[in-house]
Every structure is written in structure tokens, then in C-alpha cells.
Amino acid sequence: GQQVMQIPQYQHVQEGEDFTTYCNSSTTLSNIQWYKQRPGGHPVFLIQLVKSGEVKKQKRLTFQFGEAKKNSSLHITATQTTDVGTYFCAGWLIQGAQKLVFGQGTRLTINP
């Protein structure tokens, strides 16, 4: 079953507002990745977090990895219309084979 959960499933904001999506795993992750999928497109890698408590920034995007390596978040400051898409977290499981397990994604729409 689904081991990586994301909330919310949908988020609609006004351009300029902030946006946050949360990711939770039922098991400890070796690391976590974030992908963005534009409408009609394929997932594109954004970032990977490896260390417990790690925080990384990419311009207006801030990514966090929880201390227990079971949760993560993506925060976008002052959204722009180019941020529209679905954001997925994906975790590499520590135990078991080397497969990347995706969350169900958070779809972000923006009112200009």
C-alpha cells in the first residue's frame, strides 16, 4: 500500500501567496526527493535531501527533511504562475530493494 502520503491533495492560491505541501512516510527513509510535474508533462527532479533535519533552498523554494527522516515539506514563497503543477515527494526506503516510492502529489493552481 501507499507508504508515502502527501497533504493537501489540492491547493489553490492567489499569485503572490505562499504555498506549502507536506509529506509523511510510514517508514524511515534513507533520503527524500521532490519532483515537479507540469500539466501534461512528466516528473522533473527538483532536489534531494539526505541528512536528518536538512534544509535546502532554491530561490523561492525551501525544502526540509524531518529529524526522524519520516517527513518532509516544500514551501514556496510568493507563488508565481510558473509554479503551477503537481509536486511529488518520493522516498528511497532504507529497508528492502532500491525503489523510489512516490506520494500522491499536491496539485497547485494559481489565480493570477
Place this chain on the structure above:
Amino acid sequence: DTGVSQNPRHKITKRGQNVTFRCDPISEHNRLYWYRQTLGQGPEFLTYFQNEAQLEKSRLLSDRFSAERPKGSFSTLEIQRTEQGDSAMYLCASTDQNTGELFFGEGSRLTVL
């Protein structure tokens, strides 16, 4: 273009027919993954290869599904006796195991009538 290539991009078939999808990964990548994605869902793991060896297959995958990567380069995913529930986007991704970043192809969209 040195990205991941998938074909066909779209396939419409009747229930009960067999379909095959092909994936050409980035040439220096030794790991190749197949995922399935339905509307509003995240990519769902199907199987993966390291070079030519198939190292894991999802338990969700019935025996109607088979994948190969005969020479450790391109891969094929075959679905036999297709069912309407097989309708989805089939995504292929490759990676260099050192980085773990997956590079996805554009996908092959299957519609089973």
C-alpha cells in the same frame, strides 16, 4: 536529444490485445525503472533493472506484465490480454545509481477500450 525516450507516446487498443512499450534510457545510466501513473495519482512503481538484471517487480503487477532489458540498454514493457484497468500513463526513468535522481521519459499513454 540525450534524454530518456519512450515510444509509442500513445496507444489505443481493444481489451484482450497485447501491447509493448519501449524505453531508451540515458546511455550511461545503469538503472532503469518502470512506473505507472493514473490521473491524480503519483507514479506507482512497477519494476526496475540494474543493467540487464530485473531486481524487483511490484506485487501489484500481475503475470500479464513482463519487462525485459536484454542488453542492459533499452527496455520493453509488455502487457498481455489488456484490461480496461490497465489504462494509464506508463513512465520510464533511468538513473546513475550514484546520484539517485530519476530522469523520466515523456511516457506512453495506454487507453484500453
